[in-house]
Amino acid sequence: MIELRGVAKRFGTNQVLRGIDLSLPKGQSMVIIGGSGTGKSVLLKCILGLVRPDAGTILVDGQDVERTNRDALLARFGMLFQGGALFDSMRVWENVAFRLRRGAKALPKARAREVAVEKLRRVGLKPEVADLFPAELSGGMQKRVGLARAIAAEPEIIFFDEPTTGLDPIMSGVINELIREIVVEMGATAMTITHDMTSVRAIADRVAMLHDGLIRWTGPVSGMDAADDPYLQQFIHGRAKGPIESVR
Amino acid sequence: MIANLLAAIGRPVIAVLAACGRVTLFALEVLSHLLRPPFYLREFGHAVMQIGWNSLPVVAMTALFTGGALALQIYAGGSRFNAESVVPSIVAIGMARELGPVLGGLMVAARVASSIAAEIGTMKVTEQVDALVTLSTNPLKYLVVPRLLAATLVVPVLVAVGDSIGIMGGWLVGISRLQFNSAVYLKNTVDFLEFWDIGSGLVKGAAFGFIVALMGCHFGLNSGRGAQGVGTATKSAVVGASVLILATNYLLTGVFFSS
Numbered sequence A: 001m002i003e004l005r006g007v008a009k010r011f012g013t014n015q016v017l018r019g020i021d022l023s024l025p026k027g028q029s030m031v032i033i034g035g036s037g038t039g040k041s042v043l044l045k046c047i048l049g050l051v052r053p054d055a056g057t058i059l060v061d062g063q064d065v066e067r068t069n070r071d072a073l074l075a076r077f078g079m080l081f082q083g084g085a086l087f088d089s090m091r092v093w094e095n096v097a098f099r100l101r102r103g104a105k106a107l108p109k110a111r112a113r114e115v116a117v118e119k120l121r122r123v124g125l126k127p128e129v130a131d132l133f134p135a136e137l138s139g140g141m142q143k144r145v146g147l148a149r150a151i152a153a154e155p156e157i158i159f160f161d162e163p164t165t166g167l168d169p170i171m172s173g174v175i176n177e178l179i180r181e182i183v184v185e186m187g188a189t190a191m192t193i194t195h196d197m198t199s200v201r202a203i204a205d206r207v208a209m210l211h212d213g214l215i216r217w218t219g220p221v222s223g224m225d226a227a228d229d230p231y232l233q234q235f236i237h238g239r240a241k242g243p244i245e246s247v248r
Numbered sequence B: 001m002i003a004n005l006l007a008a009i010g011r012p013v014i015a016v017l018a019a020c021g022r023v024t025l026f027a028l029e030v031l032s033h034l035l036r037p038p039f040y041l042r043e044f045g046h047a048v049m050q051i052g053w054n055s056l057p058v059v060a061m062t063a064l065f066t067g068g069a070l071a072l073q074i075y076a077g078g079s080r081f082n083a084e085s086v087v088p089s090i091v092a093i094g095m096a097r098e099l100g101p102v103l104g105g106l107m108v109a110a111r112v113a114s115s116i117a118a119e120i121g122t123m124k125v126t127e128q129v130d131a132l133v134t135l136s137t138n139p140l141k142y143l144v145v146p147r148l149l150a151a152t153l154v155v156p157v158l159v160a161v162g163d164s165i166g167i168m169g170g171w172l173v174g175i176s177r178l179q180f181n182s183a184v185y186l187k188n189t190v191d192f193l194e195f196w197d198i199g200s201g202l203v204k205g206a207a208f209g210f211i212v213a214l215m216g217c218h219f220g221l222n223s224g225r226g227a228q229g230v231g232t233a234t235k236s237a238v239v240g241a242s243v244l245i246l247a248t249n250y251l252l253t254g255v256f257f258s259s
């Protein structure tokens, strides 16, 4: 269960988040949509503590993240970064197995590698890829390695920042299914940022739309089309004309 | 007018002081992680190779030519007082006390502070540092501590190697161009060199190694966004490390030798 109350964040004069209220029940999948540069990535980073909000509280399972043990908290999270953020000094499998090889429950090398290869297979990458370096992969392949790394330790809460951007339609479908599977079968709580409306419908239980630093609309995915919010309608139908200015 | 002038002088002074404060706080925070597990031995080994082994050629070349030039200069200067025979001992003392550690330190600053700052800075701007955090790994422990420890331990070794090669450079010049007898040159070197001449240089080397890694890591982790941010971080790391090395050298020399 993740709950945000009045979360605000400003960079210099750029007020990115103005007071976000949002809650996501355990075991559900929420998709966050919104224009480019509206602060979706910043929002996820605030929850993870990578960016410190100026105001507001963030609760995970009822506990204020500012006051809980950060290591214990982060151990429950997995995150796919928008840019992949793969460690370029390590091989692909070492990236994926990074978390598995550390900490109290560290796996031996051979076993960690097996798990990594299995995770790579789940994101549609062949075992041969395991021994390459991230710089030797295409952008979409890097994205999928990042995804494999995020899910490798089977975290309870997973954040995906644009998991299907840069993937072909078939691979997007595979990834959408994978995210759905992780939520349904493993019971994980997921928060996904995406611009791809097909993904939204495939992944989401709930949808939240971020606009101008606030949650403009939130509700179950089934209510999205019937909602009469003009901002939301403009966004999901990709219309150039509407209340959202196209030059931002 | 005067106020403007004062402001123009004051602003950079305040900026420098603020930077010193930030570096000090950073150093204290890193030191607090030094002895607490987990320890990353692989990273440490990697850093030893990167900082120590890979710097050997540069440090050796620097020392060789410096030792040679030193012998020529001291010979020229000494001949004014008919004191050419001091060449071996002055070369040895000069290398061990000052030039070995300082030039070695500066070369390491150029080579290592820059590469650490660029590497960590790139990791920072490509969110790899954030990714480390989400993978339950403290960047200070994983990235900074191994480099800091490696540099502090390995630069004294580099200085020792540099001292020897510098003295050898002086000897080569001495016997080939200055008509010294090889055995006499070596005997003079050994007889007049005291343990603390070398020991003080090694302590300086450790301090310089610490400074180099500290500045590289500090500026890398605080790198601005994009390629320009990494460029600025790299430049600041090298400049900061070099200035700090020279200032620290003056302080340590004062502490060690002004009795």
Ligand SMILES: Nc1ncnc2c1ncn2[C@@H]1O[C@H](COP(=O)(O)OP(=O)(O)OP(=O)(O)O)[C@@H](O)[C@H]1O
Pocket (backbone or CB within 6 Å): A011, A014, A016, A035, A036, A037, A038, A039, A040, A041, A042, A043, A082
């Ligand atoms: N570290 C930072 N320093 C300064 N400004 C930042 C920083 N991170 C983000 N911003 C600013 O915050 C705003 C929101 O950025 P964010 O990356 O969250 O957008 P986004 O909604 O994820 O967009 P996109 O869909 O394009 O990924 C942008 O204007 C960006 O310039």
Ligand SMILES: [Mg+2]
Pocket (backbone or CB within 6 Å): A040, A041, A042, A082, A161
């Ligand atoms: Mg984003």
